[in-house]
Structures are given as C-alpha cells and as structure tokens.
Amino acid sequence: MAETSDFKAKPPEGIDPIGASSEGASLYQLIREDIIEGRLAANDRLVVTDLARRHGTSTNPVREALQLLRGEGFVTLVPNRGARVRPIDQDFVRDIYEIGVLIEPALTRWFVNMATVEDIAELERIQGLIEENNFADTFKHSELDTAFHTVMYQKHYNRHAAELWWKHREVLRAVSRRFNFTLARRAAILSEHRELIAHVKAGNANEAAELIARHVEGSGRHILEHMRARNAARAG
Structure with missing residues (x-):
C-alpha cells in the first residue's frame, strides 16, 4: 500500500494530461501557477517573446504552453491580438x-x-x-x-x-x-x-x-x- 506522503494521483489510462514536450510542459506548469497565484493578472497580455526571455527558452515551448493553457481555459487567444490571461472569476x-x-x-x-x-x-x-x-x-x-x-x-x-x-x-x-x-x-x-x-x-x-x-x-x-x-x- 502506498504511503500518502508519496501518493500522486494519475490520470485515467490513455490520457496524457500534458501532451507537450518536456520544456513546454514545464512552462505550462510555471505560467499556470503564475495565473492562479495572481502574479499574472486578469487580461494581462502574454507575449511569446517576453515569456521566452523571462524563462530562458525559445519561443516554441512557450507557444506549446499557451495552447495547453488555452485548452484549460486559463488563456484566451485572439487572432492578430495575441494571448491574454482569462479572469479566474x-x-x-x-x-x-x-x-x-x-x-x-x-x-x-x-x-x-x-x-x-x-x-x-x-x-x-x-x-x-x-x-x-x-x-x-x-x-x-x-x-x-x-x-x-x-x-x-x-x-x-x-x-x-x-x-x-x-x-x-x-x-x-x-x-x-x-x-x-x-x-x-x-x-x-x-x-x-x-x-x-x-x-x-x-x-x-x-x-x-x-x-x-x-x-x-x-x-x-x-x-x-x-x-x-x-x-x-x-x-x-
């Protein structure tokens, strides 16, 4: 029997909770945490190049992360207007x-x-x-x-x-x-x-x-x- 201190819930078999490269998945976790904790405020613009510079990475993992966050509803992506933080209201x-x-x-x-x-x-x-x-x-x-x-x-x-x-x-x-x-x-x-x-x-x-x-x-x-x-x- 697993000890609760080591217990980690897993998604249903066959479901990938991330579906991105390891770097994209890591950025997804970091950006999502910033949104949840309010470090990125509602309606803040999420500029790919700025996020890449902040996290010391290329732009592709950032785009992966933003697509994942869009899928969860944390981010809105509008053509020709970029990404913004959706209000967690x-x-x-x-x-x-x-x-x-x-x-x-x-x-x-x-x-x-x-x-x-x-x-x-x-x-x-x-x-x-x-x-x-x-x-x-x-x-x-x-x-x-x-x-x-x-x-x-x-x-x-x-x-x-x-x-x-x-x-x-x-x-x-x-x-x-x-x-x-x-x-x-x-x-x-x-x-x-x-x-x-x-x-x-x-x-x-x-x-x-x-x-x-x-x-x-x-x-x-x-x-x-x-x-x-x-x-x-x-x-x-």
Missing part, C-alpha cells in the same frame, strides 16, 4: 463545475453497472487513506480524492468524456488550493464518499449518479463561496 469556476454536474453522473452510472470486487476494494482502500489523513495535509487529500474518483472513471469507454473530466478536475483542483475546507465541507466529503461506496456495492446506479451530481455541485459551490467571501473582504 466566479463565472469561470461555475462553468467548469456545471459541466462536471452534467457528465459525472453518466460516468458514475456506467461504473456502478460495471464495477468489480477489486474496484470496490480500491475505493475502500483509498477512502481509508482519506479518512486517515483527515484533511491534515490538504495536498494529500487532493491527490487521494482525485484517485478515488479516477477509480470510477478510468475504465469508461468514452475516452473524450474521461479526458474532459480529468482536465476540468485539474483546473478546479488548482483554483481550490487558495482556500481551506470548511468543517461542513469536510464532513460532507467523507459522508458522501461512504454513501457512494454503499451504492456501488448495492448496484444502485441511479442513486449513485444522483449523489455524485450533488457531490460535484457541493464542491463547486464551496469554491464559489470562498471566492465571494474573499471578494467581499477586498471590497470592504
């Missing part, structure tokens, strides 16, 4: 999690009908690690929580849907790093995971799908509430 988060509310129930329903004894054992194993960590290390929780959901979606025949889920989840994971879990959200996550496992064991596909829709919406609303509170504090 409440509308952005709402759009992402609402897509999850639409597609994850379908993925979950399929999983319940196809789940094996081994799949259920893996869900229980990961849930045990989640409860053992008990949010003490939020990075560990994020990795374990992602692994929990990946068990359900990694075998789905629709690889486009699985890839969309992974991409959007990674975006929300990145944004949510700014905020702490409330006690109410912590309790809801643990309870809903356990209830979900029970539905999988019982073969309750529709009930599991309804639960996952509430689970995803709860996660999205949790982020939005933190964003509203932060914006209100700044305005005050």
